[in-house]
Amino acid sequence: MRAVRIHQYGGVDTLKLDTIDKPSINDDDVLIQVNAAAINPVDWKIREGYLQAFIPYELPVTLGWDVAGIVTEVGADVTDIKVGDEVFSRPAIHRDGSYAEFIAVKAEEVAIKSPKLDFSEAAALPLAGITAWQCLVDVADVQPGQRVLVHAGAGGVGHLAIQIAKAKGAVVVATASASNQALLKELGADQAVDYSKAPLAEQIDAVDIVLDTMGGEIQQNSWALLKDNGILVSVVDQPDESVAKANNARSAFVFIEPSRRILEELNTLVDEDKLRPIIEHRFTLETIAEAHLQSQSGRTRGKIVVDVN
Ligand SMILES: NC(=O)c1ccc[n+]([C@@H]2O[C@H](COP(=O)([O-])OP(=O)(O)OC[C@H]3O[C@@H](n4cnc5c(N)ncnc54)[C@H](OP(=O)(O)O)[C@@H]3O)[C@@H](O)[C@H]2O)c1
Incomplete structure (x- = not known):
């Protein structure tokens, strides 16, 4: 699969579009085929190495901690999410992220997205x-x-x-x-x-x-x-x-923790037409460097989404 990873900390030129194996899943994970990811300031803070003391990654690591897509595999212990579900998540930050065609995420960090959200909107919401x-x-x-x-x-x-x-x-x-x-x-x-x-x-x-x-x-x-x-x-x-x-x-x-409970609360507000993410900037896996520069500008309106599949 295609995945944007960093092999060292630094500027946007450290973002590399690699071809790697699909992630394997643990018994409590689901595998999500990524339709859309979103960019957050934490992505470029991690890329720069600012959070090394806080989150010690073994490089290379795939960045991106917002995702929406379709479940293609479920672990042996997962009973509440099934193959084919349309889901969204802010996955745990210490694992490989969502700038990729597939991501493995703990099922308890995943919720089924509101049908009122398309995949881009669903990716813009979690983090x-x-x-x-x-x-x-x-x-x-x-x-x-x-x-x-x-x-x-x-x-x-x-x-x-x-x-x-x-x-x-x-x-x-x-x-x-x-x-x-x-x-x-x-x-x-x-x-x-x-x-x-x-x-x-x-x-x-x-x-x-x-x-x-x-x-x-x-x-x-x-x-x-x-x-x-x-x-x-x-x-x-x-x-x-x-x-x-x-x-x-x-x-x-507050430092955000993944939460299915809150994703479901957000879904409820979306269903009641009280919440809608605004997407003002769109990029692809090939143009992630530009997406990071947009985020680093400090002038982003609403969210930056990465269309993956
Ligand atoms: N602790 C956590 O768990 C956590 C979670 C999420 C985010 N964060 C952090 O929270 C910060 C914000 O994240 P974000 O995703 O909202 O960032 P963002 O989308 O990049 O924020 C950009 C916005 O900041 C506004 N802005 C810039 N200077 C401003 C000022 N002096 N006063 C008021 N608004 C100003 C800009 O509006 P104008 O162009 O109109 O000025 C722009 O719309 C980041 O540092 C991020 O890392 C922390």
Whole structure:
């Protein structure tokens, strides 16, 4: 099969389109024929070697941890997924990924996709959608009427977070550059904020929850935007607990875990027409390097999808 792998860490020229054997499966795995994969910033962070201490890969490794496709084999212990099922997944990150014609994934990390999603849309949803759900629902326990600030509302995580928070009845404030203000509104944000216009503290009334997808200075400036006992959840920089306390706030850091349960929750929102991924950029296995450069630009709207089969 064709697979895009790295044999060493580095720039986009380390991405090699190889011909390799199809993966073999364990008893608790399924084999998925990949129809579409998606790109996430973690892909190029791993390619560059930034996460070596955290995830020690034996190279070469196939990158890509979003997938949608059709099950072609099931392991001996798998009873709830069958050959022919149309599925999607954010598979475990320590195994070979989805820039390939086939991927082996633990069955418990796979869900049957909503029929309302085509394969590209189904591939765009898992990593960013599970992340947004884990932050807003599992950790922050968002409640109807609460005010939620989504930083980078036009990005992969942010554009899904806006829709999930709205589906939970929250009042959503989201940030983006001037060119993405209309998109924030289309996604359902109650207030679209242009971060380049003025400091956020001058534009936003206090919120109950901050979803921090940016870290650094943006995280530091977010404490002042929280109500007493509000929570800042970051997916980028571990918040400093003492700074949170000094601001009468709570904090958390989330690193996504695969979850069939959350994929099924996302399916439900899709079925209710409350959630839809936006795909603004499409590539193929042959043009993955361009896809990485797009992601690294920091200007991606919605998701980047890789059409595989
Ligand atoms: N911990 C985890 O489990 C986890 C999971 C998923 C993602 N992440 C991390 O979360 C971050 C975001 O991921 P992503 O997939 O959403 O990235 P992304 O899709 O690449 O985000 C791009 C978006 O960021 C926006 N942006 C850039 N600068 C901004 C600023 N100063 N203020 C507000 N928005 C800004 C851009 O909008 P404009 O062009 O309008 O500025 C663009 O739409 C990445 O660092 C990723 O690695 C972590």
